[in-house]
Amino acid sequence: MYVREFMTTKVMTVTSDTTLGRAARLLYAHKIRRLPVVDGERLVGLIGDKMIAAALPSAATTLSTREMADLMSRLTVRTFMNKHVITVTPETTAETALAVAQENGVGCLVVVADEMRVVGIVTTNDFVTRILNPLLGKGKPGTRIHIYDCGTPRRIAEVAMLVDRHDFEIVALHLDDSLERDTKDLIVQLNTSEPSRLLFDLKDSGFTVDVRERRFWPMTFATCGSETSPTI
Structure with missing residues (x-):
């Protein structure tokens, strides 16, 4: 899978001369945590909610609401943005992008094309909802079976044959x-709520198995941000 x-x-961006007040309002209105900073269609920085919060006076300030x-x-934004933005391209593989994010300790990667033109954004939540959840079968009905000590091609093939036999x-x-x-x-997650006969055959073939408890919920994705988690 590739980043693209x-x-x-649909990335919300600001320019470096955007005020912190406007940047904060955009973050709040769109329920996102970060904004790429773009000048002349070129990425020059990143501003986030924590950066804005750090720029403001503490709660003990004597400033009035109007003064604030x-x-x-x-x-x-220019003064407080992070100018060293970690980026990837649309052609970066998902596993490479995840490694880049982990190595740099960031929760967001800005996706750029030619000459640092912003074309997308990925966050830690995207890796979970778009990659990990489908891999684990989250959001899909069925039964998840745990088959112990079954990591060899031969044993996996045996399980696949039994699954196929039960259609x-x-x-x-x-x-x-x-x-x-x-x-x-x-x-293994199967498209059935009645796996009892398969479980019997697996045990009869020498496998140790359990049925994993799971919780089903419909998955929803954000349309203009990357911060929305599955609805529970």
Whole structure:
């Protein structure tokens, strides 16, 4: 999977001469936490809610509400933005983008094309909702089966044959490294709520299995921001 497949393309941006007050209002109105700063269609920085909060006087200030508003109208993004923005391109793979974010300790990657032109944005939440959740079968009905010590191609093939024999479809599948037992377990989600016969056959074939408890909820995604989590 590439960044272009799950990035948010409708990106709200500001210029470096935008006031902190306006930037704060945009963050609040659009329920987002970060704004790329663009001058002349070129990325020059990033401003976030924490940066704006750090720029304001503390709660112990003696400034009145009017004085605070006046201060916010005079301070600009240019002074407080992060000028060292971590970026990726639309062609960056999802695993590389995630590694870049983790290595740099950031929760947001700005996606740029030629000459630092902003074309998208991805956040930690995007990696979870667009990649991890589907991998784990979140938001999809069915039964999730935990098959212990099933990390070899031969044992995975045996499980697949039994699933096929019962005419079930595999909704999601992944290997889970067990830190307690130093083995790989297979987690399979099937499109059925009645897996009892399959469970019997798996056990009869020598597998140790459990049915994992899971919670189903419909998944919803943001249309113009990357901060919306699945609705519970």
